[in-house]
Amino acid sequence: MGKWTRRAFISAGVIAGGGLIVGVAIRPGKRTAELSKHVAGDGETLLHTWLKLDTNNVVTAIIPHAEMGQGAGTALAQMLADELDADWDLVKFEEAPALGGFANYPMGEAILLAGAEFPNFVLPTVEGALIRTAQALDLQITGGSLSVRTTGAYGMRVAGAAVKEMLKAAAAAAWKVPIDQISAKDSQLFHEASGRIQPFSFFAEAAGQMTPPVSPTLKAVDEFKIMGRHVERHDLPSKVDGTALFALDVRLPDMLYATVNRAPTFGGGIANIDEARTRTIEGVIDVVKLPSVEVSSMFGGFTYAESVAVVAKGYWSAKQGMDALSIEWRNTANDGISSDTIFAQFDQDISSAFEREADVVRGDVATAMVNADKVIEADYRVPFLAHTCMEPLNATAMVTNGHCEVWVGCQSPLSFRRSVADALGFDIENVTLHNCFMGGGFGRKSRPDYAIQAAQLAASLGRPVQLIWTREEDVRQDFYRPAVQSRFRAALSSNGDITAWENTYVDKHEPYEAPLIPYSIGAQDIGHVRSPTHIPFGAWRSVSHSQQGFFTESFIDEVAVAAGQDPYQYRVERLQHLPRELAVLKKAAKEAQWHIPLAAGRGRGISLQSSFGSVVAEVVEVTVNNGNLSVDRVVAVIDAGFAISPDGMRAQIESGIIYGLSAAVHGEITIKNGAVAESNFHDYPSVRMSEAPLIETHIINSGEPMGGAGEPGTPPIASALTNAIYNATGERIRQLPIKNAGFNV
Amino acid sequence: MTAITVNGIERKLQVDPATPLLWVLREQLELTGTKFGCGMAQCGACTVHVNGAAIRSCVTPLAAVAGQQITTIEGLAPSADKPHPLQKAWIDEQVPQCGYCQSGQLMSAAALLATNASPSDGDINDAMSGNICRCGMYGRIRKAIKSAAGVQQFDPALAALAKEINHG
Incomplete structure (x- = not known):
């Protein structure tokens, strides 16, 4: 039984034993061929969120997002429990299985809109556009800092509120009293006048027979009881005693272990393999060449190159066998490419401005430049970056009787399931995917290559196989944050006002708005040229914001300094039209x-960046002493509208800052002979305990539409740091990483 | 045949003695709480105790620990119903995010506290800088170690002020 609302389909039913189950689907509209693969019949809908209420009065929230450390499950369960007026101790949650029913429809809308908020009346239009976009997508994605603000706001809260109204209606009918005399609290229903009390579960079956409300009433902020409260994360006890199940921890009877190698030069392949020595190694079972696989995904089609795997009784034997393998790689057209040739290409393409496309054109930049008292110019560069999740890529697969089971930690279980099915030539129904905890994700685990390889091996060997990439393979076969060059010119009047901002960078990536600036500058021309490379690229925590936030917030700092003004005050004067950004910066x-003022040798830098619906400002304090750089303290302020889980939000900001700091200080993937030169944490280092600054995070609950938390902490940190180094030393760092500028960290 | 004692239980193993202890723990003994992160003692995810000292099991051959006492994350708590004080502090401070590095972090911290009941910030840096946390939870780890040790916490605002006074 179900009912359409303007934007959602709420369905309800009774589960075995008299419990209640409620789903909220976001209206799928016209069903496309792609969506139909997940939705079999006309009566079926894209269920987005499920809530179960069992006979023991326990509420289970079923959550269509994977856990990679961000604690989304806890925040989403808080949203559902609060609207339901549930007792938090009686709330559980579990991750949704990789079934089409959990396609993440609201996230698709938000991706389509690049994170923009939209009023309700636009929804039909948005849906129409989304359906066209969705043709190539499998939408059960964790990314884009979207879990709370889409699934939570549109799914969890609606489900909780709808169930409460249905339970109240059932109680009103049973007690023969008006529904407005029924109240709900701590998973119980009350009728005050008669003193009657029953647990939710008492009415679950009756509620399951009811037609769900068209538009359940959601709470106002001042009615929140669980949202905004500190609650402990559900997943942590298993993460301190070694029992949390990561994909690497899966153990199956008769399981073999494998490791793989792909051509180090992207675009390359295998010319010849001599496996004689490998075959002599104790424990080695087989050497298997895995064919290349073409996969379509939300990032567009991609061909994963062929690879060679060594399969053995244990990982160590497989690794020894791989080291003993003599592989001759094919020569490619990319063999002569290096970081130097790539940056020379960027430089040339920016200079030629061939087919330059504008993101924003406002006012008359050319005239402003001619009339300027002073023109400031600067070029910025950032290198390619790998993700280096703590857990190296791995997957376990088993193929029996035409059915494949895969255990993997991934950010997009539906598209992984589809990719594995396509690679094996199976129907999607014959692939079961078990999504495990992810030991980090950061965007890398949205690419299914490692799951496909495991499935290919299991099919080839006829036994369960756990494929474990070496860290070296993990670093050298990533989908990298793209290297970017960005060129700026600014026009300054005699009183130091900035009258024009001109910016050209290479290659447009998501999200669209990343290079845009919040400041009131009359003439602006921001645009990009195409300068493709052969290096595979993909989403990296905060996507384009992490590079563009470094560029734009460094250059506005340079402009302020050139104008002889305080970089903070200079920003404040140009943010008067944006009260939300202004409030964050001021705080x-x-x-x-x-x-x-700071003592000599110390410096402070500030940076502001809005991303994924949130506004974040960071102030960094450094000490520079004889070239030794110490990052002492970071003060961060985030306005994400409302913090559902304040401690979780602080943890995300701390995490985003350290992740961005590792990149700013150390991070550099160097291309030599068309391949990645780095290989492990010794030459691709991360920030460690001794380098980590004190971080203070302050939260502003402005009541604006909710923004994300997982990514917005990252974009401001690099520029806040280099601005602080400039403040301390007078040295402006325009190329990352900072270690190349001669600082010891 | 190599004999080792793991979490108080003697184990006799028919494994190539050159095999790193990490893989023996994970594959032969199915103690999967100890993690693989780099394979070259760079990240600390594989940290276990040998006779109470923290070592990186990914580069320690089985032969090197023959006859020794090994403790893994599964054996850190004194008993099933009594967590190690660090495990409790890790929950109180809500330390883990993805959680993958935390077995190694806890084993390094436990080895530190076993020999240094009230570590300074410098002591914590020395003991913990071999353990990478890509989720960046260093501030929480530091706080949890101090909380378990009963050491006075560092107030960032006071610290900043102290630095101003020292430099100013």
């Missing part, structure tokens, strides 16, 4: 005591 300056 960061206040908490960091921006007005108190």
